[in-house]
Amino acid sequence: MNQFNPRQRLWLAPTLFWIYTLSYAAFVVAAAFFTFENGDPVGGLAQPAFAGLSFGVVAGFALIFGAFVLAMIYALLGPREQETPSRSNR
Amino acid sequence: MIYQTSTLAIIVFAAFVGLVLALSFWLASRAKSASGYFAAHGQVGWFVNGIAFAGDYLSAASFLGICGMIAFFGYDGFLYSIGYLAGWIVALFVIAEPIKKLGKYTLADALNAKFNSRGIKLIAAITTLVISLFYLVPQMVGAGALVKPLLGLPHWAGVMMVGATVTVIVATGGMVSTTWVQFIKGTLLVIVCAFVVVLLLQRGFSLPASPIESTEVQTISKGPSGTIVNGEPLSLENQLDSGLRAKHGLGFGSVAELPNGVNSTGPLGPLLYIETFSKSTITTWRKGADANGATTYTPVPRSGQDLLLPGSSPTFQSVRSDGIFAKLDFFSLMLALFLGTASLPHILIRYYTVKDAVAARKSTVVGIGAIGLFYILTLYLGIGAMTSGSLDPTDSNMSAPLLARTFGNGTFAVISAVAFTTVLGTVSGLILAGAGAVAHDLMKDYWGMNLSDRQQVRAAKFAAIGLGVAAIFLGVFFEKMNVTFLVGWAFNVAASANLPALVMLLYWKRTTKAGIISAMAVGLVSSLAWILASADTLEKVFGFSAADAATSALVPFSQPAIVTVPLGFVVLILVSLFTSKSPTTAE
Numbered sequence: 007m008n009q010f011n012p013r014q015r016l017w018l019a020p021t022l023f024w025i026y027t028l029s030y031a032a033f034v035v036a037a038a039f040f041t042f043e044n045g046d047p048v049g050g051l052a053q054p055a056f057a058g059l060s061f062g063v064v065a066g067f068a069l070i071f072g073a074f075v076l077a078m079i080y081a082l083l084g085p086r087e088q089e090t091p092s093r094s095n096r
Numbered sequence: 097m098i099y100q101t102s103t104l105a106i107i108v109f110a111a112f113v114g115l116v117l118a119l120s121f122w123l124a125s126r127a128k129s130a131s132g133y134f135a136a137h138g139q140v141g142w143f144v145n146g147i148a149f150a151g152d153y154l155s156a157a158s159f160l161g162i163c164g165m166i167a168f169f170g171y172d173g174f175l176y177s178i179g180y181l182a183g184w185i186v187a188l189f190v191i192a193e194p195i196k197k198l199g200k201y202t203l204a205d206a207l208n209a210k211f212n213s214r215g216i217k218l219i220a221a222i223t224t225l226v227i228s229l230f231y232l233v234p235q236m237v238g239a240g241a242l243v244k245p246l247l248g249l250p251h252w253a254g255v256m257m258v259g260a261t262v263t264v265i266v267a268t269g270g271m272v273s274t275t276w277v278q279f280i281k282g283t284l285l286v287i288v289c290a291f292v293v294v295l296l297l298q299r300g301f302s303l304p305a306s307p308i309e310s311t312e313v314q315t316i317s318k319g320p321s322g323t324i325v326n327g328e329p330l331s332l333e334n335q336l337d338s339g340l341r342a343k344h345g346l347g348f349g350s351v352a353e354l355p356n357g358v359n360s361t362g363p364l365g366p367l368l369y370i371e372t373f374s375k376s377t378i379t380t381w382r383k384g385a386d387a388n389g390a391t392t393y394t395p396v397p398r399s400g401q402d403l404l405l406p407g408s409s410p411t412f413q414s415v416r417s418d419g420i421f422a423k424l425d426f427f428s429l430m431l432a433l434f435l436g437t438a439s440l441p442h443i444l445i446r447y448y449t450v451k452d453a454v455a456a457r458k459s460t461v462v463g464i465g466a467i468g469l470f471y472i473l474t475l476y477l478g479i480g481a482m483t484s485g486s487l488d489p490t491d492s493n494m495s496a497p498l499l500a501r502t503f504g505n506g507t508f509a510v511i512s513a514v515a516f517t518t519v520l521g522t523v524s525g526l527i528l529a530g531a532g533a534v535a536h537d538l539m540k541d542y543w544g545m546n547l548s549d550r551q552q553v554r555a556a557k558f559a560a561i562g563l564g565v566a567a568i569f570l571g572v573f574f575e576k577m578n579v580t581f582l583v584g585w586a587f588n589v590a591a592s593a594n595l596p597a598l599v600m601l602l603y604w605k606r607t608t609k610a611g612i613i614s615a616m617a618v619g620l621v622s623s624l625a626w627i628l629a630s631a632d633t634l635e636k637v638f639g640f641s642a643a644d645a646a647t648s649a650l651v652p653f654s655q656p657a658i659v660t661v662p663l664g665f666v667v668l669i670l671v672s673l674f675t676s677k678s679p680t681t682a683e
Binding site for chain 2: 019020022023026027030033034037038039041042043044045047051052057058059060062063066067069070071073074076077078080081084086
């Protein structure tokens with residue numbers, strides 16, 4: 007099932023981390039800068055997304071589901087025990 | 097407020113507490129060594145540990161605080177759900193596996209793994225204690241809020257009950273019993289909340305029976321003759337607890353208008369439930385004051401669409417402002433939620449209870465699954481509480497249990513007992529983390545006391561008792577604060593004090609012990625000082641008016657993480673560069 011080589015598996019954690027971090031940052035920026043103007047909703051999280059839900063609700067659900075999906079990917083494809091670095095610098 | 101007790105609720109509550117205590121005494125024999133007491137011998141299975149993560153993490157703030165915040169302010173509470181869950185990504189991808197390889201019992205063990213420094217032990221123990229105490233406050237406040245409707249006891253009695261029960265749990269079985277209490281709690285919490293959400297979806301939305309009566313301004317004042325509600329002495333009939341007032345058609349928190357002019361929607365699917373809410377008009381309650389100084393609760397109709405946007409609550413109102421400092425306050429809190437999880441000592445010590453790094457990873461994935469599911473449920477619970485005529489407008493923390501009461505006393509009894517177990521699980525973890533810091537880091541390693549394995553465990557048990565007493569005092573003192581707000585502070589302090597040191601220790605080879613000590617000290621002191629000098633603290637702790645707090649505050653916004661976390665990184669890098677020639681410098 008795990009077709010990655012050990013080096014690719016070691017890169018998986020930082021790759022997934024930055025994917026999620028950038029998504030989270032985009033969500034926060036959208037809430038702060040693109041949703042309100044003079045206190046009134048103008049776009050960003052206030053925009054309709056699908057099924058009658060706003061982008062704010064959809065993005066919130068997506069960030070929660072997305073965290074689990076990335077975690078599962080890492081659990082299935084991440085480094086094996088003998089490949090995990092100690093990172094202790096000892 | 098006055099609450100009517102339910103015999104069923106008392107029986108269920110007593111059964112839960114009895115089960116937890118019996119479990120602790122039964123498991124006590126497995127926690128006689130330091131390894132057993134602090135880390136459950138590192139033999140906890142990854143699935144049990146993952147659910148225990150959920151039990152440890154889903155605190156009173158998550159259950160009572162977030163549901164309450166959504167019930168009062170809509171989407172703002174969900175922002176906490178998103179931020180809290182996102183923090184687990186940092187834990188999983190950055191911290192989990194290396195910390196498992198470095199540590200033994202405590203956060204200090206990991207930070208000190210390559211330095212053998214008494215200074216690191218001291219500062220790590222101090223940050224652990226400070227963060228744990230910060231985090232303890234909202235849990236104890238939540239406990240006090242729960243026993244009022246459940247057992248008809250005052251706030252302080254609930255705080256004392258939790259303090260005493262948890263002290264017994266930690267003092268008997270240490271990490272072994274704490275793990276199982278958290279596992280049971282995590283399982284029950286997710287299942288029971290899912291059950292209530294199913295009931296909510298089945299019920300759908302409906303307009304209240306007496307919409308006019310439920311939209312009158314309410315006033316409460318306190319004087320020498322006691323609490324006066326709407327001009328009359330407080331009684332069961334006139335108080336603002338909707339569960340009782342609903343009998344008189346005076347429920348709080350209701351739908352004013354549904355889409356297409358219907359009176360009731362009938363059962364709804366999960367997405368249709370949110371969509372229907374967003375197209376409805378909701379009667380919310382705004383707190384204020386009248387000319388005589390009495391507290392007023394004024395009904396304010398708001399569109400569901402607006403309630404599903406951020407910025408309705410005092411905590412997040414800055415997001416609707418155009419001011420740069422207001423935006424920074426919002427960014428700072430979201431940053432603290434993102435970075436704080438992986439810096440919480442009571443979460444980090446759970447990585448020592450599994451056998452290896454892969455088990456640590458798997459347990460984190462299980463934790464993310466359980467915690468994520470719960471946080472999705474919080475949106476439904478909060479919206480349900482907001483629209484079911486069950487709110488107590490004087491106490492947001494009671495929203496979820498009062499919502500459960502609309503489905504009958506049995507549901508109320510179970511969810512209140514689960515909520516109480518929720519507090520027990522989290523407080524157990526916090527007190528255990530604090531006890532480890534005192535007995536293992538301070539007494540044994542910093543002060544160099546020659547403690548045998550059993551003496552170390554005994555010292556930790558005495559420390560647990562001391563922390564339990566401290567938690568009781570703090571829980572009584574901070575009674576009136578929203579528990580989610582308080583946890584936000586704990587996340588700010590944890591992220592500022594611990595995260596720079598943890599990350600740089602793991603990923604920068606030139607990190608020195610002086611760098612770690614400096615970064616932790618600066619992060620801790622700067623974040624605490626910032627919080628103390630903020631407008632939020634002046635208003636909510638010291639009782640300033642909002643206007644006075646804004647003018648008297650010494651810092652431009654209230655959440656410190658966006659300043660103090662980078663400050664910690666800068667201090668660590670600079671000090672490490674200056675001290676890189678010392679004998680303990682990493683190669």
